[in-house]
Amino acid sequence: QSVLTQPPSASGTPGQRVTISCSGSSSNIGSNYVYWYQQLPGTAPKLLIYRNNQRPSGVPDRFSGSKSGTSASLAISGLRSEDEADYYCAAWDDSLSGHVFGTGTKVTVL
């Protein structure tokens, strides 16, 4: 039940800044924390951002998260080839009493 909407793809050249949007509603993003996960090809997801804009230790500061109202975004600055991956936003949904993930965005480094 993907109730969080993301663009299917995003791309940029090395060094550029890429932004991924995540649109939700008052029952999820509007009232709960947003998380972002990175999934490299063939691997398990990895937590990239927690509590809307916090980075776990080891995540480069090129990755940043923000939230406003019922939307959130992930920005990748100084794009690198190793950033090619699928990115998912997520949040708890009070109406569903469960976590919801975004539809996912595939980032390509040109």
Place this chain on the structure above:
Amino acid sequence: EVQLVESGGGLVQPGGSLRLSCAASGFTFSSYWMSWVRQAPGKGLEWVANIKQDGSEKYYVDSVKGRFTISRDNAKNSLYLQMNSLRAEDTAVYYCARGGAARDYYGMDVWGQGTTVTVSS
């Protein structure tokens, strides 16, 4: 090293059952909510269920309610997912993850490598 290792996946016929296990190590398992997340072939992530530290609260995605049961054994540092009445649409890689409470500050911060469940005749 903090680690989660899933096991128990395999091929099962529609209507069959399977029990997934997740062995935790390197952290105090009994202090964390735990979750199961799945990913169908070529598809996105889907949260399946989570369970509170003492097992007193459990939540499920609608599509598995009444068919799947999440449980844990803190003495064995293990998380489980009992899957009954399996359907073709349950075919996926199933990941175990640390965290995932409703107001979880840190999110699902540790993930296993996944175990594959295939439902087919």
